[in-house]
Amino acid sequence: MLSEQVRAKTDHELKKYPPDRKQSAVMAALRFVQDEKGWISTEDMADVASYLCMPQISVYEVATFYNMYNLKPMGRHTLTVCTNLSCQLVGATETLNYIKSKLDIEVGEVTADGKFGLLEGECQNVCDEAPLFMINNKKTCGNLTKEKIDQILAELDKE
Amino acid sequence: MINIEIDGKHINVENGCSVIEAAHRLGIDIPHFCYHKKLSIAANCRMCLVQIEKAPKPLPACATPAAEGMKVFTASEQAVKAQKGVMEFLLINHPLDCPICDQGGECELQDLAVGYGGSASRYNEKKRVVLQKDIGPLVAAEEMSRCINCTRCVRFGIEIGGATELGQAFRGEHAEIMAFMSETVDSELSGNMIDLCPVGALTSKPFRYSARTWELSRRKSISPHDSLGSNLAVQVKNNRVMRVLPLENEEINECWLSDKDRFSYEGLNSAERLTKPMIKQGGKWLEVEWQVALEYVANGLRQITQEAGAEYIGALATPNSTLEELYLLQKLTRGLGSHNVDFRLRQSDFSADSKQSGAPWLGMAVADINHVDRFLLVGSFLRKDHPLMASRVRQATKDGAQVNLVHAADDDLLMPIANKEIVLPTEMSTVLAQVLKALATAKQATLDISVQQIVQSVTPSATAQAMADSLASGEHVAVLLGNFAQQHPQASQLQLLAQHIAALCGGKFGFFGEAANSVGGYLAQAVPFSGAEVQGMNASAMLDEQRKAYILLNVEAELDMQNPQQALAAMGAADMVVAMSAYKHHAIKYADVYLPITPFTETSGTFVSSEGRAQSFKGTVQPLGEARPAWKVLRVLGNMLDIPGFDYNNSEAVRDEMLVGTDLPAKLSNILHGVSAQAASGDVAGLQRVSDVPIYSSDAIVRRATSLQKTRDAVTPCALMHSVELQKLNLQSGETVKLTQGNGSARLSITADNSLPHGVVRVAAGHVVTAELGAMFGSIMVERA
Numbered sequence: 035m036l037s038e039q040v041r042a043k044t045d046h047e048l049k050k051y052p053p054d055r056k057q058s059a060v061m062a063a064l065r066f067v068q069d070e071k072g073w074i075s076t077e078d079m080a081d082v083a084s085y086l087c088m089p090q091i092s093v094y095e096v097a098t099f100y101n102m103y104n105l106k107p108m109g110r111h112t113l114t115v116c117t118n119l120s121c122q123l124v125g126a127t128e129t130l131n132y133i134k135s136k137l138d139i140e141v142g143e144v145t146a147d148g149k150f151g152l153l154e155g156e157c158q159n160v161c162d163e164a165p166l167f168m169i170n171n172k173k174t175c176g177n178l179t180k181e182k183i184d185q186i187l188a189e190l191d192k193e
Numbered sequence: 194m195i196n197i198e199i200d201g202k203h204i205n206v207e208n209g210c211s212v213i214e215a216a217h218r219l220g221i222d223i224p225h226f227c228y229h230k231k232l233s234i235a236a237n238c239r240m241c242l243v244q245i246e247k248a249p250k251p252l253p254a255c256a257t258p259a260a261e262g263m264k265v266f267t268a269s270e271q272a273v274k275a276q277k278g279v280m281e282f283l284l285i286n287h288p289l290d291c292p293i294c295d296q297g298g299e300c301e302l303q304d305l306a307v308g309y310g311g312s313a314s315r316y317n318e319k320k321r322v323v324l325q326k327d328i329g330p331l332v333a334a335e336e337m338s339r340c341i342n343c344t345r346c347v348r349f350g351i352e353i354g355g356a357t358e359l360g361q362a363f364r365g366e367h368a369e370i371m372a373f374m375s376e377t378v379d380s381e382l383s384g385n386m387i388d389l390c391p392v393g394a395l396t397s398k399p400f401r402y403s404a405r406t407w408e409l410s411r412r413k414s415i416s417p418h419d420s421l422g423s424n425l426a427v428q429v430k431n432n433r434v435m436r437v438l439p440l441e442n443e444e445i446n447e448c449w450l451s452d453k454d455r456f457s458y459e460g461l462n463s464a465e466r467l468t469k470p471m472i473k474q475g476g477k478w479l480e481v482e483w484q485v486a487l488e489y490v491a492n493g494l495r496q497i498t499q500e501a502g503a504e505y506i507g508a509l510a511t512p513n514s515t516l517e518e519l520y521l522l523q524k525l526t527r528g529l530g531s532h533n534v535d536f537r538l539r540q541s542d543f544s545a546d547s548k549q550s551g552a553p554w555l556g557m558a559v560a561d562i563n564h565v566d567r568f569l570l571v572g573s574f575l576r577k578d579h580p581l582m583a584s585r586v587r588q589a590t591k592d593g594a595q596v597n598l599v600h601a602a603d604d605d606l607l608m609p610i611a612n613k614e615i616v617l618p619t620e621m622s623t624v625l626a627q628v629l630k631a632l633a634t635a636k637q638a639t640l641d642i643s644v645q646q647i648v649q650s651v652t653p654s655a656t657a658q659a660m661a662d663s664l665a666s667g668e669h670v671a672v673l674l675g676n677f678a679q680q681h682p683q684a685s686q687l688q689l690l691a692q693h694i695a696a697l698c699g700g701k702f703g704f705f706g707e708a709a710n711s712v713g714g715y716l717a718q719a720v721p722f723s724g725a726e727v728q729g730m731n732a733s734a735m736l737d738e739q740r741k742a743y744i745l746l747n748v749e750a751e752l753d754m755q756n757p758q759q760a761l762a763a764m765g766a767a768d769m770v771v772a773m774s775a776y777k778h779h780a781i782k783y784a785d786v787y788l789p790i791t792p793f794t795e796t797s798g799t800f801v802s803s804e805g806r807a808q809s810f811k812g813t814v815q816p817l818g819e820a821r822p823a824w825k826v827l828r829v830l831g832n833m834l835d836i837p838g839f840d841y842n843n844s845e846a847v848r849d850e851m852l853v854g855t856d857l858p859a860k861l862s863n864i865l866h867g868v869s870a871q872a873a874s875g876d877v878a879g880l881q882r883v884s885d886v887p888i889y890s891s892d893a894i895v896r897r898a899t900s901l902q903k904t905r906d907a908v909t910p911c912a913l914m915h916s917v918e919l920q921k922l923n924l925q926s927g928e929t930v931k932l933t934q935g936n937g938s939a940r941l942s943i944t945a946d947n948s949l950p951h952g953v954v955r956v957a958a959g960h961v962v963t964a965e966l967g968a969m970f971g972s973i974m975v976e977r978a
Contacts, residue, residue: 076373076374079373080373080374089356089357089358089360089373090373090374090376091357091358091359091360091362091371091372091373091376092357092360094360094362094373095360095361095362098362098363098364099362099363099364
């Protein structure tokens with residue numbers, strides 16, 4: 035069963051589409067689930083499917099197609115480090131390695147306390163700020179240095 | 194029309210026609226995998242790339258519409274280079290395990306790789322591996338690494354089957370075809386995905402590793418199950434049916450088959466097959482020679498005729514029997530002097546007998562279903578009873594057809610339903626009367642005297658009004674009655690009302706028909722009336738007033754009859770029961786003689802489908818053991834009993850005696866004469882029973898098809914009730930309840946189903962767990978077990 039907030043937000047999305055095209059809201063609904071839980075379980079996908087009156091496998095197709103949907107539990111703060119060309123040129127690999135050693139996890143893993151998760155991601159279209167990562171796919175932090183990373187992680191740790 | 198040139202040949206095609214379709218009409222073959230004439234265009238395999246003049250790059254022929262003056266080259270250097278390139282990519286991840294692949298020899302990839310593949314691979318890296326899936330007992334998805342992601346199976350589910358059960362998850366190199374989680378593919382049309390799969394990714398589970406395609410001989414046959422009359426290609430090895438495939442017939446089954454038609458062959462090779470004649474002596478069954486068994490039957494029948502009178506003999510046959518069998522059975526029975534013969538075993542209302550102007554039929558051609566724009570479906574478990582006709586209705590809804598449904602259960606038909614009225618079985622005629630009234634008002638028509646009374650007594654509900662509006666707005670209307678309506682205790686009332694509704698709309702009117710020979714049975718005169726004269730007893734009366742002898746043709750009394758309780762009582766009380774059957778079954782308890790007859794694959798015969806199409810077929814294998822075609826057995830019995838006119842040399846002679854010189858279409862009619870509709874009385878005290886015959890319980894062969902019996906459609910039926918009714922009885926969903934009708938009862942798990950009307954219990958018929966119960970309609974008691 036989807037939570038009340040997810041349903042409310044999805045209902046808002048549904049207003050944008052004709053009543054017989056409910057499945058148009060599938061990407062938004064999955065996003066709301068992920069915002070709430072940090073990831074999307076298959077049970078959640080089944081719930082989204084029944085809420086939008088669409089086949090379960092069709093939700094699964096969408097959720098597995100887009101790599102910004104997390105299909106396994108991630109941390110409360112999931113950092114997605116861009117490793118595309120522009121970031122690579124200014125040290126994305128070092129940035130990623132630094133975060134790995136700092137959090138003591140590999141890409142795709144979550145810290146033992148569940149606070150941080152680490153992912154590799156694609157270009158965010160702000161190459162002038164490279165190297166960069168996104169926090170929970172919402173907030174971009176660019177021009178990363180070791181000091182800046184330490185500072186951001188410390189702040190997130192307090193939250 | 195558009196003029197286009199392909200490989201130097203000119204053709205005129207209609208607007209929107211694709212290049213691949215135009216080429217096909219010219220007899221030019223363009224290699225392809227994902228394209229299928231019955232499915233939407235995906236253009237994802239890229240195998241059909243062709244060169245088109247003025248186009249800078251090769252274009253996919255399936256997704257390129259023909260344009261005026263277009264010049265296409267399908268085998269130019271550019272086209273072939275592109276096709277070979279695509280083939281190289283397709284083979285990169287393909288395991289090339291043809292020697293152990295079931296598809297080997299009938300594989301589109303294998304065939305095209307011969308023409309377009311390289312002799313050696315340039316690819317030395319690791320191939321991708323896709324893990325096997327378990328998607329149910331019929332379709333094997335054991336080697337998904339072979340999949341080339343053409344998505345034909347996915348599109349089939351969405352577009353033809355009506356349910357999206359398979360999908361393509363993940364993307365790019367990781368894309369794989371799968372069902373959601375551990376779901377199975379439960380469509381009643383799932384087997385078609387095996388045919389559609391161009392590689393060996395989806396194969397037939399029952400057929401797996403049992404034969405190679407080139408070892409099989411291919412023989413034409415006709416499906417003995419539902420009333421569609423699907424054309425079959427029966428594949429045989431060593432005198433054994435190994436597999437059944439569709440034989441394409443655009444007017445009937447197109448290129449599809451329902452799973453029932455496709456996988457029921459397993460029942461032909463069942464261990465329960467009866468292979469020797471048997472006689473019960475002193476309570477023990479003895480295997481005997483045919484001569485002994487037949488003499489026993491002939492003497493028994495003669496004795497009963499002499500002592501009690503021929504009218505104490507009753508003959509019952511299933512509507513899955515061939516036309517020849519039904520004809521000879523009635524000829525034999527009438528030859529003995531009895532008119533008690535019937536094949537309408539699940540029917541309960543025979544008041545229309547002698548008032549029909551012909552054999553009830555579909556009222557239209559099957560292929561015309563696709564062109565109907567307004568349907569009124571009355572009392573039909575359409576998807577399960579007629580899977581491929583349901584698919585045709587579904588195709589019609591895609592073109593905007595509206596489906597109006599009057600029924601006592603609300604099973605998902607996997608298509609949009611414009612209006613539906615789900616009511617008690619006893620209220621169905623009232624709903625039809627309401628629709629008729631609303632329609633008459635809208636059309637300002639005066640109704641026939643036979644329906645005036647009932648129409649005056651009703652006020653159309655909003656839904657009935659909506660249905661009438663829907664029907665009135667259509668150009669091609671069809672009013673179709675399903676099995677439930679035919680089995681209904683007020684079947685003739687429903688028929689009459691439906692007839693008048695159709696007449697007001699200027700539409701077609703007909704019956705889906707329960708089984709392969711539901712029309713043929715009438716043509717064979719296997720009914721106890723002739724024209725306007727009722728001569729003998731119908732299937733129900735024969736059990737009501739017990740006969741001394743019964744001849745059962747393919748009948749399993751506890752499963753095939755409207756009232757199994759009554760049927761078993763009548764069989765138990767009879768002096769002689771002759772069971773002509775392909776199987777050893779419950780008749781072992783009540784029969785006196787067992788005559789092993791052959792199923793449809795081991796005899797020649799004819800089925801007349803619901804559209805009135807007589808289709809004859811030949812035997813595909815030799816009879817098993819000492820089993821013999823029933824028409825031959827009946828012929829010998831006829832001769833032994835000195836009944837004239839039993840000197841047939843072959844089954845064709847029997848058929849010709851019936852059909853040659855008769856105008857078959859003129860014998861089909863759904864019009865009733867001299868029946869008048871009465872206001873619904875038939876109030877049933879307490880809960881009413883609503884029965885469906887589960888899809889894989891409908892006849893003797895399917896009941897023994899092991900793989901079909903493992904599907905979700907074949908799970909032991911539950912009793913279903915509205916949750917309000919459950920509360921009234923203080924029952925919980927999932928509890929075991931005792932259902933009682935007459936002096937028999939059944940114990941079933943009960944499940945809440947709020948799509949059912951209040952006041953009914955839905956209990957499947959035709960199943961062993963409910964064989965102790967009474968009639969398929971009427972009152973039923975429910976209590977905690």
